[in-house]
Structures are given as C-alpha cells and as structure tokens.
Amino acid sequence: MKTIILFVTFLALSSSSLAADETETEFHYRKGEEADPSKWSTIKKEWRICGTGKRQSPIDLSPKIARVVHNSTELIETYYKPVVATLQNRGYDIMVSWEDDAGKVVINKTDYKLVQSHWHAPSEHFLNGERLAMELHMVHKSKEGHLAVIGVLFREGKPNAFISRIMDKINSIADIQGGKASIGKIDPREFGWDLTKFYEYSGSLTTPPCTEDVIWTIINKVGTVSREQIVSVVDARRGGFEANARPAQPLYRRTVYLNEQSTPSEH
Template sequence: MNTYIIFFVTFLALSSSSLAAAETETEFHYQKGAQADPSKWMSAKHEWKVCGLGKRQSPINLTPEIARSIHNSTKLFQTYYKPVEATLKNRGYDMMVSWDDDAGHIIINGTDYKLVQSHWHAPSEHFLNGERMAMELHMVHKSEEGHLAVIGVLFREGAPNAFISRIMDKINSIAEIQDGEAVIGEIDPREFGWDLTKFYEYSGSLTTPPCTEDVEWTIVSKVGTVSREQINALVDARRGGYEANARPAQPLHQRMVYLNEQAVASEH
C-alpha cells in the first residue's frame, strides 16, 4: 500500500551535510553539569560549534501562535514503505531500529529521502504548546545528496504503544548490552503509526552533535500514548548521562513554522 499525502514544502534549499549525518557521535552527554552537556556541545569540538552558534537549531517549542496555517496545498509529500527484516540496536544513548534492506522512502517536493533508521527520545525533544511530552519517535530519512528529512511523533504517558509492545522482549534482551543487537523480524515502517492529517513543519538541525543545520522536520500534531513500563524499558537501556536523552528547546530565530492540516489520500 502506498500513501500519498499532500504536503507543503516551505524550504527547498538546505545547506549540504556529510553522508554520516544520519548517524551521531557519542562523545556528548545530556546530564546537566557533565563535561559535555548540551550547554557545552559547541565548545567540546570545533566541528560542533554550530550547536551554539547556529540559527536553525532543533528542537523547538511548537505552538499554533508561531505557526502559519496551511490547508490542502499543492506540493506533494509521498510515502513509499514496505516490510523488511529489521534489527534493534542499543547504541547507549538510544534504542535504534534499522532495516537490513530498502524499507522504502518518502518524496518531498520531488526529492527522494530513503528511510535510514528510527529511534526514541525520552522525554520528548520538541515541545507542544510549551509542554514536554513523555517520549518522541524520530523516523530518519536521507537523500542521495545527504540531506535529511525527519518525521517526529510525540507521545504522552498512557496506554501502551502497540509497536513497542511488539518488540518489548527484544528491548529487554539487550538493555544491559552496549552496542547489543537483536533481530526483530520483518517490520513495516507504517507499524510505528502516525497520523499526518495535521503536522508542523520547519527547517532545523540534528538534535545531537554535530547539530548540522540540514534537516526538514515534520512533527505530527496528533499525540500518541506510551505506557510507563515502556518508557522505563527504553530509559533503563541507557547509561552514563544518556538516561534522559532530550536536548533543550532552541531559539526560533525568526524561522517560519507551518501548521499543515489536510485530508490524506491513500493508494492500495
């Protein structure tokens, strides 16, 4: 099944990034007061200076007041996903799902972005109406030129998340193993579940060093739920300053933020 979603792309030209941009370096911390906590990322390495000096940093606080509303624009956002064997990896600073083969791609305004991986942050990195949620899912995509497009989904504490429930035993099996991996079988990226009938979009950066300002962000407005047990499982798998792996909200710096609300068409 292919899903076609009309999507207004407000930013066409982004600065170039390296092919390694979808991966992140590990010599940083989130723990306040640590040698390389978020306030010190810019001084930890020369290559990370943009973390403090950049004007398009992520995450940000998303509110209807700062966003320009769009309804049923004519630009295209298309998703083409398919089920492929996947692997879960404990990277120490997060849990990541990666696909062993091509799991599909999205097309934004004519540019293909291949699905690279997905991972979770707890608590959330983006704020919604000034509120930090319990968790945030990032679906990371990359173009042939190395540019990134990330779909973000926010979660409140509540009912269990269906996808996390499916792989809960795998999460627990590698929770204590740095760089541990577990095969999780065939995973269709659509199983993560999101509703793109209403979403925020803006031009931003990676939320971890090197904070490259080359990311097209799409943050789903509809908030999902995740149970306390699931949050604890993902948080307990992290150690050494990564237990709360969420960067503080960054200044907007006059950037345009768009709130897109529209109907979704699907093709089977």
C-alpha cells in the same frame, strides 16, 4: 502502497553527507557537567554550530508561532514495505534499522530513503510549551546527503502497540551497549502516523554535530506509551543518556508551518 499528503515548500537546505545514525557519542545530557548540551559547541570545532547556529532543533511547537496552511499544493509521498529489521542499543538511544530497502518519503520531488528510527525520552520537541513523555524519530536521507525526519510525540498512557511487540527484545539488550537483536520483518507503517495535521520547519540534528540540514515534520496527533515502556527504553541507556532530550532551541526568524489536510488519500 503509498500515502499522499500535501506539503509546504521549504527553501533549499545546505548540503551535508552526515546522517543522523553517524553521530558521535562524546557528549551526554547531564545538566551542569562538562559535556552537557550547553557545552556541545565547545567540545569540538566541528560541533561549533550547536551553539552558533540559527536553525537548531528541537523547538517549541504551537499554533501561535505557526503559519497555518490548508491543503497545500506540494506533496509528500510515502512508499514503505516490510523488511527484516534489527534493534540496537547505541548507548545514547535505542534504534531500529532495516537490513534492506524499507522504502522512502518523497518531499518536493526529492527521494529520502528510510535509514533508521529511534526514541527520545522525554520528548525533544515541545508541544504548546509542554515536554511530553517520548518522541519517535524516523530518519530519512537523500542520495545527496540531505535529511528528512518525521517525529511522533507520545504522552504517558496506554501501551504503544509497536513497542509492546518488541519489548522483550529491548529488555534483552538493555545492559549491552552496542547490543543487537533481530526483530523480524517490520513495516514502517506499523509506527502508526496520522498525517492529517502536522508541523513543518527547517532545523538540525538534535545531537552533535547539530548539522543544519534537516527537514522536520512533526505529527500533531499525540500517541500514548505506557510507564513500563518508558522505563524499559530509558533503562537501556547509561552514562548520561538516561534522559536523552536536548533542550528547546531558539526559533529566530524561521517559519513554522502547521499543515492541515482535509482529505489525505491512501493508495
């Protein structure tokens, strides 16, 4: 199965062989302490861009700062399939990874293979000035090492169906940093995206080394997640990662697109 939607052309991004799942962990999020987000750029010289970069993520998204595009002439294609997946407590987040090829997105004729997914609570991206309860990142990587991340935002409300399915597994590894649990076959489509309207911009990893080599697609439609689910995901993190959201970064001169599609098609 593939889903085809329209996409705005981005400028070529600088190359990077570092995927988001290879991020260092010598940092945390406790404001005012030695390794908080405002100090990431001083911890290692390789992380300097966290403070000096002009294309850093996350950002505050709103129609006011976006160029609205209707039915653009460029394409994103998604090709996903169910594959056995593993849940892992990485200490700074909870990650789902697939044991085999679970599919890809194709952006501007470039393939980006699905690498992993993980959650941030609260959300990293703001929507209309508001930080939401949670954010899902679906991380993809091209064979050249470039990254494409699809982000989904959630408000507190009704339980999220996918998280409900794996809640017992999350709780089973909550106290085990590095702990893993098999969660059976997972189809990436189960995360439930609505790709009729979405923001697009060029940015960075939201954790050190903050590499500026990421195509971001943030879904405009906001999902829901229950308080119990938020607590469960947050409780699985320790040592300064309980609230694993980087502050919003300056936009500088970047263009943000708000892509509205009237007739997205599925095949």
